[in-house]
Amino acid sequence: MQETDTSIELVLDGQPIRVSAHGSVAGALLEAGVAWLRSSPRAHGPRGAFCFMGVCQECAIVIDGRRQQACLVTPRAGMTIERGGVR
Numbered sequence: 132m133q134e135t136d137t138s139i140e141l142v143l144d145g146q147p148i149r150v151s152a153h154g155s156v157a158g159a160l161l162e163a164g165v166a167w168l169r170s171s172p173r174a175h176g177p178r179g180a181f182c183f184m185g186v187c188q189e190c191a192i193v194i195d196g197r198r199q200q201a202c203l204v205t206p207r208a209g210m211t212i213e214r215g216g217v218r
């Protein structure tokens with residue numbers, strides 16, 4: 132069986148990061164070791180994806196300039212992601 136490279140490069144908070152091209156942005160970031168996606172509104176504690184099915188809103192981040200749920204978006208090469216700005 133031939134092994135293929137299925138990773139892609141995204142831009143996370145201005146820095147390039149290689150992630151899996153499969154699944155969701157939230158899953159790809161978590162697989163790459165990025166669990167923190169935003170801060171809680173009151174205590175400013177770290178928050179990350181929880182349900183991975185579009186219900187909890189814990190994965191809301193800015194993807195390509197729009198607030199989106201990272202668990203519902205498929206990663207694409209060159210995609211820009213900004214964490215922490217969504218409350």
Ligand code: FES
Nearest residue numbers: 181183187188202
């Ligand atoms: S992880 Fe719950 S909405 Fe995305």
